[in-house]
Amino acid sequence: MPVREASGLKIWQRRTQRESLSHWALWLVGIAVFAYCWQQISAATTWFFVWDAPRIADDIWTRATPPKWEYITQLGKPIWDTLNIATMGTMIALVFAVPVAFLAARNTTPSRFFIRPIALLIIVSTRSINSLIWALLLIAIIGPGVFAGVIAIAIRSIGFCAKLLYEAIEEIDQTQVEAITATGASRWQVMAYGIVPQILPAFAGIAVFRWDINIRESTVLGLVGAGGIGLQLSSSLNVLAWPQVSLILLVILAAVVISEWVSAKVRGAII
């Protein structure tokens, strides 16, 4: 325990002198890095606009309120599209995520040195790129529309679902698998009766969780032209129709809240 002696009194300290020195140095480096970053941001900012911001915000607020309620009749189809993008995207993703997860899990992969790294690479690369970027790419390839959105959401979700699923597979109870193997079951039978029942609740939970996130993401996919309500949002923004923008934002907010509520309910029922 580090104790400092000051004029005959022993005083307890949390860290030794060396520790506190290295802490101090770390903080210094951290603050220097932050100061540099802030300076760069500040240099790239037009401060006149920032000082003017309260007025602009007030201006936008007065333009945006009240929302143009009658516009909601035109939002039915976009919302349906958004729902479809999220749901179909999640389903396609799950179809691909399950085999990838089995190939990536240490206890089920057929080859630890060849196939597992490939599966992990698929997981990392699909996961680290945002669905908006996938959408941009797919629009360049297969043209704008709902289909591009579905595929973008699907690709982005593969990595996410497969990662969570393979972690669940690695955490299964090995004794059950052994029991099934001891009955003389084949490899596929072990999978169907020993592993799948153990990960099914996790699987259902992951599917609903991802669906919830996908609803969120698919509401903005339209900004780059991939269908859904984001399309209306971007066209309203482009013509500066602020009352429409505020209505669309309210609808998106409602969709997000409802989907979160649904997913929480379903996950509560499963677990």
Next chain:
Amino acid sequence: MSDVSELIGKPWRKPPFIQRRWLRWLLLAGFIAYLIAAFMTIEVNWSRVYEGLERGKKFVLAFTSPDFTSRSSDIYEGMMESIIMTVASSVVGIAISIPIALGAARNVAPLPVYLICRGIIAISRALQEIIVAILLVAIFGFGPLAGFLTLSFATIGFLSKLLAEDIESMDKVQAEAIKASGARWSQWINYGVQPQFMPRLIGLSMYRLDINFRESAILGLVGAGGIGATLNTAFDRYEYDTAAAILLIIIVIVMALEYLSSVIRARVQ
């Protein structure tokens, strides 16, 4: 278990995932109906998709020969801006979210403070980054400041919520021991509460740094600074080799961050 004599002689069958029969069939029927409805309304222009396959192949091939050099200065500038935004917004976001997390933990904060902090968290979580970015770009003008503010705002909702849950489930005994020694409130927080949530805070911060970097890559699409603008331009000009290079850099940085965060988390826990 039902009557044993009834079961003898019958082959075993796997119990269904959903026990109630009517619910099972209802869910299945609803699901199929939805699928049909969804398929009817999705319009796919198959000839356009077929044409696109050629370009898709080109893009996949571009990954084997990414072009880092011909737009290197644009890529470097965009990347630096993304990283700067990520670091600055993570620092500010974490600094703000600690007091909010303390306020949103019911065992630390009184009810009015609790409600206010939970409200802030709910608002921050419900609004997506890209929408916040659009509004902030409209208000503050183009540039990394809007992106920085967006990411800071998003960090607050994420970090405060998870941290508040951790604080709520902390060990009361330690905190009481500090209180019993006659500590002031600030000392109580500093010596009784803070050491308990510190490992979790470090882990979550690293995770959020990773998310912030990934998000910073798209903020450029709406003009909020970062690599997104460069990437968008590359796609618009069909320069797939440059786009592939940018995507590869993003993937490598995310992998490095994930590795770093797993090392740090293993050390603090």
